[in-house]
Amino acid sequence: xxxxxxxxxxxxxxxxxxxxxxxxxxxxxxxxxxxxxxxxxxxxxxxxxxxxxxxxxxxxxxxxxxxxxxxxxxxxxxxxxxxxxxxxxxxxxxxxxxxxxxxxxxxxxxxxxxxxxxxxxxxxxxxxxxxxxxxxxxxxxxxxxxxxxxxxxxxxxxxxxxxxxxxxxxxxxxxxxxxxxxxxxxxxxxxxxxxxxxxxxxxxxxxxxxxxxxxxxxxxxxxxxxxxxxxxxxxxxxxxxxxxxxxxxxxxxxxxxxxxxxxxxxxxxxxxxxxxxxxxxxxxxxxxxxxxxxxxxxxxxxxxxxxxxxxxxxxxxxxxxxxxxxxxxxxxxxxxxxxxxxxxxxxxxxxxxxxxxxxxxxxxxxxxxxxxxxxxxxxxxxxxxxxxxxxxxxxxxxxxxxxxxxxxxxxxxxxxxxxxxxxxxxxxxxxxxxxxxxxxxxxxxxxxxxxxxxxxxxxxxxxxxxxxxxxxxxxxxxxxxxxxxxxxxxxxxxxxxxxxxxxxxxxxxx
Numbered sequence: 352x353x354x355x356x357x358x359x360x361x362x363x364x365x366x367x368x369x370x371x372x373x374x375x376x377x378x379x380x381x382x383x384x385x386x387x388x389x390x391x392x393x394x395x396x397x398x399x400x401x402x403x404x405x406x407x408x409x410x411x412x413x414x415x416x417x418x419x420x421x422x423x424x425x426x427x428x429x430x431x432x433x434x435x436x437x438x439x440x441x442x443x444x445x446x447x448x449x450x451x452x453x454x455x456x457x458x459x460x461x462x463x464x465x466x467x468x469x470x471x472x473x474x475x476x477x478x479x480x481x482x483x484x485x486x487x488x489x490x491x492x493x494x495x496x497x498x499x500x501x502x503x504x505x506x507x508x509x510x511x512x513x514x515x516x517x518x519x520x521x522x523x524x525x526x527x528x529x530x531x532x533x534x535x536x537x538x539x540x541x542x543x544x545x546x547x548x549x550x551x552x553x554x555x556x557x558x559x560x561x562x563x564x565x566x567x568x569x570x571x572x573x574x575x576x577x578x579x580x581x582x583x584x585x586x587x588x589x590x591x592x593x594x595x596x597x598x599x600x601x602x603x604x605x606x607x608x609x610x611x612x613x614x615x616x617x618x619x620x621x622x623x624x625x626x627x628x629x630x631x632x633x634x635x636x637x638x639x640x641x642x643x644x645x646x647x648x649x650x651x652x653x654x655x656x657x658x659x660x661x662x663x664x665x666x667x668x669x670x671x672x673x674x675x676x677x678x679x680x681x682x683x684x685x686x687x688x689x690x691x692x693x694x695x696x697x698x699x700x701x702x703x704x705x706x707x708x709x710x711x712x713x714x715x716x717x718x719x720x721x722x723x724x725x726x727x728x729x730x731x732x733x734x735x736x737x738x739x740x741x742x743x744x745x746x747x748x749x750x751x752x753x754x755x756x757x758x759x760x761x762x763x764x765x766x767x768x769x770x771x772x773x774x775x776x777x778x779x780x781x782x783x784x785x786x787x788x789x790x791x792x793x794x795x796x797x798x799x800x801x802x803x804x805x806x807x808x809x810x811x812x813x814x815x816x817x818x819x820x821x822x823x824x825x826x827x828x829x830x831x832x833x834x835x836x837x838x839x840x841x842x843x844x845x846x847x848x849x850x851x852x853x854x855x856x857x858x859x860x861x
Contacts, residue, residue: 383508390500397496397533398480403442403488407697409536410451411463413439413488415470416477425471427453427461438488456615464621466608468570469538495533495540499525502544506551515730516721520551522734523658523713527741528651528701531749535699538571542707546575549582550714553677558586559597566604572707574687576605581680585673626692636689639702639779644765645786646695646702646758651744652709654737659712662719674718681711695782695791700745700754700762761786761804769804773813773852780848783815801827801851803858811858814851818842829859 403409417431418424427450436446452464463470476497477490503521510517524547532539549564565579579602586595609619620627641656642649648656659681666674688704696703721730748754753763761769765786768776784793784802800820803811811828821842825835834857841851 386504386507390504393500394493394496398476398483398489398493399485401486401489401492403439403444403486404491404534404536405444406535406699407537407703408452408465409491410435410447411453411465412470412473412491412536412538414450414453415463415467416473416490419467419471420474420477425462425467427463435488438486442486442488454616454621457617458615460615462612462615465538466570466611468567468608469541472541491536492534495535498540498544499529499533502547505548510551511555512551513727513730515727515734516554516717517551519721519730519734519737520547520554520710520713520717522737523655523716524550524710526738527655527745528706529709530742531701531745532699532703532706535703537703539703539706542568542572542575543710544568546578546707547710547713549578550677550710553582553585553673554714554718556585556589556673558582558591558594559601561601562598563601563604566602566606568707569602569605570608572704573605573608574684574690575707576602577683577687578680578711579605581676581683585676588672588676627690628692629690631692631694632686632689633779635777635779636694637685638777639694639782640685640688640705640708643702643778643782644768644776645762645778645782646698646700646705648701648705648709648712650762650764651701651748652741653744654733654740655709655712655716658716658720658733658737662716665719666715669719671718674715677711677718678715681708681715684708684711693781694779695758695785698758700748759785759789759791769812770806773804776813777850780815783813799823800848803828805860809860810856811853811860812855814853814858815848816842816851817848818845824858827861829861831857834858 403413413435414427414431415425417435418427421431421434422428432450439446450461453461454464455461473490473494476493477487480487480490480493503525506521507517512520524543529540529543532543545564545568549561549568552558552560552564561582562579565575565582569576569579579598583595583598583602586592586598612621613619639647641647644650663678663681666678669675685708688708691704716733717730720733721727751763765776765778781793783804784798785791787802787804788798790796801814801816801824803814806812814824816824821839824830824838830838830853834853838851838853842849
């Protein structure tokens with residue numbers, strides 16, 4: 352950190368990769384050239400021979416991208432829908448009967464319910480695929496790969512932090528789930544890239560850029576705007592008023608969707624009215640983010656989780672206000688994701704809300720572990736460990752089909768625990784219900800209780816029920832009379848839904 356002994360406020364560190372000053376210039380240029388060459392090879396591979404992937408909100412993204420490509424505006428016109436649907440049919444996809452996730456504005460024009468930044472930024476990838484004779488609907492993977500490489504390159508070659516710190520940040524944030532989500536047809540990698548750039552800028556004390564990156568990421572995932580607010584606070588703590596103003600202006604980018612929908616619909620958000628509540632925030636959702644064996648950080652990004660927890664402890668015990676603010680931002684964004692009603696949404700292994708949280712957790716890990724003013728061998732080791740373990744896990748999951756059942760089936764890890772140690776799997780009710788019954792939309796589509804997980808031998812290991820549904824257990828399953836008496840006694844002291852764990856063989860499928 353710069354600043355004289357008489358100046359208690361640390362000043363901004365100089366721009367540029369000063370941490371690599373000890374390396375000869377030709378070595379740095381060679382590394383950069385190798386990165387660019389590898390990036391081009393990767394982009395060429397991603398951009399050829401891919402089929403469109405039908406997941407998430409992809410129909411909406413396809414239509415928005417076509418609108419921008421065709422006439423440069425986000426409103427849906429008949430020729431946009433005709434073009435997308437014709438291309439989809441050529442690849443064996445059946446279009447929805449009406450435009451997916453679109454609403455009609457008072458002026459009669461159709462707009463997507465989600466903001467259009469991600470899809471609009473996919474137009475260059477779409478145009479390239481058209482030029483190359485490839486399927487235009489496969490543009491999300493190519494666009495995601497571009498964002499992925501841009502973020503990594505920015506951190507590795509544009510940061511002023513020591514090389515070991517840059518490598519550790521990239522290794523923790525990019526290895527495993529983030530790379531796996533390149534193939535995902537959604538905005539998760541778009542936001543992930545800007546959050547990673549923002550965390551790097553924050554560590555460099557470039558708070559204006561950190562705010563702008565957070566604002567851009569929040570265009571598609573609003574809770575990230577809290578990170579921009581922390582960048583403003585950090586600049587104010589250091590009494591850098593112009594920098595605070597820049598961070599404020601940059602963070603305000605994340606408010607554009609609200610202005611857009613307010614102008615066209617008279618309300619700032621088309622989703623929050625029916626699907627967002629602060630009452631959904633809970634300890635069980637926080638625990639789910641960390642440890643859920645179907646979609647949490649523990650099975651998919653264990654190095655990030657362990658390093659983040661350790662780094663958070665170091666920051667909480669230390670005196671680094673900037674690191675503490677980054678920790679506050681991470682917790683705030685994590686809690687902000689919990690306001691969504693749909694907690695068990697379409698995903699690819701790791702819950703998609705957590706993809707763009709990973710760079711913040713990685714930033715906390717690096718801030719707490721890094722020795723003051725130097726990268727240190729421990730950071731090189733941390734980054735390499737993350738790359739090896741998390742990349743290896745994702746590869747193993749892909750080969751064994753560990754995530755093949757998607758979000759409407761328990762992962763193989765969760766099934767293993769539910770079979771042998773069911774008490775050890777504390778899942779948010781929506782996760783357990785929808786993955787057990789293999790259908791979506793709970794609680795809009797209610798379940799008849801109990802909802803039970805059945806082992807391979809036909810015995811029930813875990814049930815979700817409420818006091819009113821206790822007698823349904825005996826009606827649905829073969830139950831030992833002694834356990835039924837115990838269950839009635841337990842239900843008498845309960846209100847609302849609760850988990851029950853019958854002894855092995857006490858509850859059996861008829």
